[in-house]
Amino acid sequence: MIESCPRKRMLLGISFLGALTVFVLIVESHWTEKNNSRKRMFPVEQNSTCWERETFEIIQECQPCTDFEIASKSIGVCIHTHYKEVLKCASGEMVTRSCDKVAYIEERLFWKFESFMFVAAFISTFCVHIRKRVLNKRMLQRVQRQLANSV
Template identity: 55%
Template sequence: MIESCTKRRMILAITFLGGLTLLVLVVESNWTSGNGRNHVAVVDKNSSNENNCWLHEEFEIVEACHPCTDFEITSKSVGVCVPTHFKETLSCKLSGKVVSRRCDKVTWLEERNFWLFEGLMFIVGVISTTFVFTRQRILDRRMLRRIQRQLASGV
């Protein structure tokens, strides 16, 4: 079935599927980006309850999830940076304390890496397609010359 499709139909189908994929990604990104569930709710046994005020108080996110510095990770000065290498800063409303908690991932970093990957795959696809079409033209010309030689020799 795919062999019977013309080049124009194939390009239209690929463009349609690519557009549909982008639409789904945009819609999913808008629905899932603001849920605030990117933190790990595991409490370290070594930390005191005053650093875990976010578990039993209302809190406000001062700084969104971001990567820890290399110094914080290697020196272990900030304990929440060791397991996941990401932290977010919170301000507890009742006690007024500003604490850090670990989080799974940085949303903007994950999105940037995804789009870099998609862009790279697009570029590789365009280059591959160009090579395939170029090689097909070369092979078609060779076959045409061979047929012309055979016809000229009278075979």
Template identity: 55%
Template sequence: MIESCTKKRMLLGISLLGGLTILVLIVESNWTESSSDNPFSENIEVNSTVIPNGEYEVISECHPCTAFEIASKSIGVCGHARYKEVIKYKKGETVTRSCDRVAWLEERKFWKFQALSFACAVLFCISVFWRENILRQRVIRKVARQLRASA
């Protein structure tokens, strides 16, 4: 079945599957909920007097702690997860809590992986075409040699 497909049909099929994959990733990233919205699974700095299940507003999104904050342990939550976010509770207190992942760093890693995979695919595709041409030329030379020998 797949052997009967032309190169144009194969390229079209692969392009459609790639486009569908990108569409699914975009839709999924917009529809999934963040796990950092759950206030019960968080680590809040020690000097906080607010109960963690109150209403809050995120002032600063999750971002990596600096090397100084990790080494000096000036912010206690940086020693735990290496990422922090600043939140403000409705009662007025502003606290720092740890978070597991930074969304934009994870997304950047994902796109780096996708770019590397695409570059490898292009490189291997070029090498396959190159090898195919070399083998085709060898067969043509062999047939020409046989024709010369028989004549």
């Protein structure tokens, strides 16, 4: 059945599925950020948990720890997840806590992967097209030889 689909309809279907995939990824990423109801337990420097009982302000967004901080264990929260963020509680206390992952790094890795897959798909399509032309040319030459031998 798929062999009988015209090229335009096939490209339209693939484009639609690609757009649907990107749409689902965008909606899912926004939905999980807003509706993340489970409480995460991350290690906190100096055993301060003021951010659990007070309002707090994020001073420094989640960012990767340096290799020095991880190796020297100078910031204890870097040992667990290799990411840290700095908070300022309502009482004025500054707290460093572990966090999951850095959003901009994850997004950059995602788009690198998508770009690589697009290039790989383009190269594969090009190779298939070239191979198809070569096989068609061989078949045409064979038919011409058979016609020339039968005359």
